[in-house]
Amino acid sequence: xxxxxxxxxxxxxxxxxxxxxxxxxxxxxxxxxxxxxxxxxxxxxxxxxxxxxxxxxxxxxxxxxxxxxxxxxxxxxxxxxxxxxxxxxxxxxxxxxxxxxxxxxxxxxxxxxxxxxxxxxxxxxxxxxxxxxxxxxxxxxxxxxxxxxxxxxxxxxxxxxxxxxxxxxxxxxxxxxxxxxxxxxxxxxxxxxxxxxxxxxxxxxxxxxxxxxxxxxxxxxxxxxx
Numbered sequence: 001x002x003x004x005x006x007x008x009x010x011x012x013x014x015x016x017x018x019x020x021x022x023x024x025x026x027x028x029x030x031x032x033x034x035x036x037x038x039x040x041x042x043x044x045x046x047x048x049x050x051x052x053x054x055x056x057x058x059x060x061x062x063x064x065x066x067x068x069x070x071x072x073x074x075x076x077x078x079x080x081x082x083x084x085x086x087x088x089x090x091x092x093x094x095x096x097x098x099x100x101x102x103x104x105x106x107x108x109x110x111x112x113x114x115x116x117x118x119x120x121x122x123x124x125x126x127x128x129x130x131x132x133x134x135x136x137x138x139x140x141x142x143x144x145x146x147x148x149x150x151x152x153x154x155x156x157x158x159x160x161x162x163x164x165x166x167x168x169x170x171x172x173x174x175x176x177x178x179x180x181x182x183x184x185x186x187x188x189x190x191x192x193x194x195x196x197x198x199x200x201x202x203x204x205x206x207x208x209x210x211x212x213x214x215x216x217x218x219x220x221x222x223x224x225x226x
Contacts, residue, residue, distance in 0.1 A: 005102060006033045006081040008073030010066050011089035015044040022052040024095035025087065030102050035077055036089070037069040045089075066151070067172035071165040078160060085154045094194040101154040104188055111159050111185035114145070114177075115152035115192045129212045133174050136220045141181040147189050149173050149212075159185050170212040171219035178223070 007025055011018055018036070025034055035056045036049045040063035049057050058072060070086060077084055083105050087095055101113040133148040151173060162183050167175035180187060 004032045004081050005030045005083045005085065006035065006077040007031055007085045007087055007098065008035045008037065008070060008077060009087050009089050010037050010039055010069035010073065011041065011045050011049070012039040012063060012066075012069075013041045013043045013045060014089040015041070015048050017090045017092050018045055018048050019052060020092040021087070021089055021095045022049065022055055024091070024093045025098065026052070026054075027096045028099050028102070030083075030099065030106070031085075033077065033080070035073045037073045037076075039063050039065065039069040065169040067165055067167045067169060070172060074160055074165060078157060082157055083154060084157065084160060086151060088151050088196055090196045091152070091194055092196075094192075094196075097192040097194045098152070098154070100190050100192050101152065104190065105154055105156055109186075110188040111156050112180055112187045113154045113190045114147045114187060115150050115194055116147045116189045117150065117192065117194055117196075129216065132213060132216055132220075136174055136216065137177055137181070139220075140178045140223060143181050143187075145177065145187070145189060148177055152192070152194060159183075167219060168215050170215040174216050175219055 022034065025031060033056060035058060038046045038057065038059045040060050046057060046059055049055055058076060060069065074084065083102060085098055085101060087098060101115060104110040104113050130149060134145065137148050138144055159180060163176060163179040165172065
């Protein structure tokens with residue numbers, strides 16, 4: 001039986017959504033500890049997180065990217081955890097769906113679970129980043145997954161003890177996924193009713209997806225060169 005479940009939430013400028021996300025996570029019965037790792041926010045994210053009781057807040061002075069924030073959270077949580085869950089700070093009330101990610105690990109039917117979101121209601125990008133990530137995983141492992149870029153994941157402790165999190169920016173999910181499969185761990189994609197703050201087809205959205213594409217392509221290129 002897995003007794004200690006910890007949630008790690010990397011956050012950057014999420015003052016408007018972090019409280020609702022934390023309150024929803026606290027509704028999940030399995031969870032023992034909740035860590036918020038603030039990645040150098042310049043708004044009131046930290047102050048808002050601290051208004052919620054029994055939350056452990058870790059503040060990075062500088063913005064170093066999601067991968068670094070997750071690594072800091074894992075280092076803080078792993079010793080006392082049997083299962084660790086990664087959730088984004090903007091899930092709001094849908095964060096309670098984390099239950100669906102934890103149960104397969106408790107029941108020993110998977111080593112890692114990844115959330116599969118419902119189809120987007122908004123027009124975002126053109127699928128280039130998602131397809132690059134899916135192709136990258138298949139090219140490196142022979143395994144086809146649909147949700148390579150989902151940041152909502154749960155892991156048995158032993159998985160995170162056998163992989164590293166030293167990936168640049170948005171390449172963290174791709175890098176972890178490839179490493180997990182190569183190590184022989186079992187991944188299951190789980191359908192959830194989660195939602196988050198989606199990027200749109202505007203200048204900000206295209207900049208975000210362009211940065212994602214660059215980090216993922218660079219990571220994949222590095223694997224081919226080695």
